[in-house]
Amino acid sequence: MLDTLAQEETDIFDDAAGTDPAVLFGAAYRSFAGPVQGYLKARGVDDPEAVTQDVFMAFYPKIDGLTGGLQGAKSLIFSIAHARMVDHYRRLERRPQLTPYDPQHDARTTPSAEDHAVELTGGAADMLAGLSEEHQEVLALRVVADLSIEQVAAIMGKSTGAIKQLQRRALQNLKAQTLSRNQANHE
């Protein structure tokens, strides 16, 4: 889907001068709404769909000063999404941890076969759960958001070398984690 639209959106952004910001906004939304939502989902943000809308509403007033074409818009959008994600986790830190008793979350029961099956197939969002913060962030930005190493470095405020290193370690950890998870599932 991205490929079929990509050329059209790139054209729109290439001759952006004089174009109505709403057109650029539409092109950006069609191109990046899915990846933004996927990124937020992978990072475990509550209600990723609503936050995606927020990200694009915050992106709209900044279209006027936008440079760099479609890639520039992508960088900006994911920078906003990254900031929202950071906000989310800061808010979580400040919030007192209230855990009312919920029998459904009581771990002292035997897991159902259905849950087990769902976990096998649909656990993509939790796939990064065991990794460290930075490893999660690098993988989400590189894989889900499809950003280049330079863009990821700019968003995370690190050098490209550091990002490469982080990425390699994140992939190694993910591999180890996937292996252990698969083994646990097979047992």
Place this chain on the structure above:
Amino acid sequence: MSDTAGSRSDAVVDQLLLEAELDDDGQLRPALLQLRALGDVTPEPSAGVAALLQRAQAVQAGTPCDAVPSAAVPAPVDELAARRRAKRRVALTALSVAVSLSAGGAVAAASDQGFRDSFNNLHRTVTSFVTGTAPAAPAGNQSEEPAAPVPSVPAVPATVPTAPATAPQPGQPAEAAPSDVPAAPAKGTGESDAPGRQLEVPGAKDLPTAVPEDLTNGVGQQPQVPVPGPSDLHLPETLPAVPLR
């Protein structure tokens, strides 16, 4: 469509594995593809985003922009900046109100003679309390003092009694005061300090100099008090009354 998307995802994942120099052993690749599939679903636009998208479609279709009411497009607001501005404004308002209130209060207090007097009275009361004298004593001090020191002056020189008689006149004590050594502190501290100092050193020899200072400071009633003073030149016998204070 899924084919092109799938091929692009493959390309991205392959490139990532290549960059990380990890051999694909069939474990990591499916996991990354699964992770990447998270971004394939475009969310349903919310009301605000839908309005903007609708406008974009109208512009692209060549419809004049007016066809889509611009009011439908909510003006995006920067909530954080607005909140910061509001907070700053509240702080500025509070500061300016406080400054103007204190300035007004200071001017009113400075221009009010009654306030200054009451302040002096308060100071006097506090001083007398601290020095261990009854609060009523300071009031009596001022009336008695002219009588007490005046006799002490004639006690030493015989010709002096004429001088205290003329002392209550405003002009002469002012000239006489600078000639006396202890006159300087009495000038600087004003009326409020004078009683306290006199209380501390009741029998000192500088008392006579301090007294004329007070008399000149008194507005007009006090000069009348010493006038009978010199006439009662026998008052030195009443000096033991001073320690009553």
